[in-house]
């Protein structure tokens with residue numbers, strides 16, 4: 001972990017919010033078509049372009065017990081079908097694994113929803129903001145601003161990502177702009193067919 005952290009610290013460029021080495025995962029709009037409440041609006045946009053919505057850069061840990069994983073996320077600004085650009089969202093495969101998000105730049109929120117869907121909340125994530133994601137909590141990042149939203153995510157290296165549960169039922173709530181403010185609403189009230 002110490003070696004990994006040293007590598008990460010050396011590779012991190014705060015000006016561009018990138019790592020000069022390590023792995024990168026890139027997600028495009030077409031890969032999130034069914035995550036948005038209005039897939040028809042996504043299809044319309046896709047006729048012109050398939051933009052990258054976000055990237056996650058990481059230097060992989062040794063994966064031993066007690067190690068931490070550090071990922072650097074960059075989520076671009078934009079909207080489709082009334083929703084802000086967002087990440088797929090997931091639960092950790094090891095359900096009890098928690099995570100800390102450290103906001104570096106931009107403006108956004110995190111949508112947190114416990115596994116049963118009963119406790120839903122939206123927490124600000126942006127420059128200088130910290131968000132604690134407890135275990136058993138699905139989490140999604142949303143860019144509500146006009147600049148890229150960048151953040152570190154720190155979590156146990158053995159947490160794993162379970163996208164399946166979210167792909168099946170999605171989050172029960174969405175964040176949309178009302179009177180210029182990011183606002184939490186029940187999905188079925190905003191997208192009765194979504």
Ligand code: PAN
Nearest residue numbers: 056071073087088089090141153
């Ligand atoms: C983050 C996420 C990152 C991308 O590093 O992986 O924000 O979101 P998705 O993984 O949902 O596409 C994290 O929470 N890791 O556990």
Ligand code: ZN
Nearest residue numbers: 092099139155
């Ligand atoms: Zn996570």
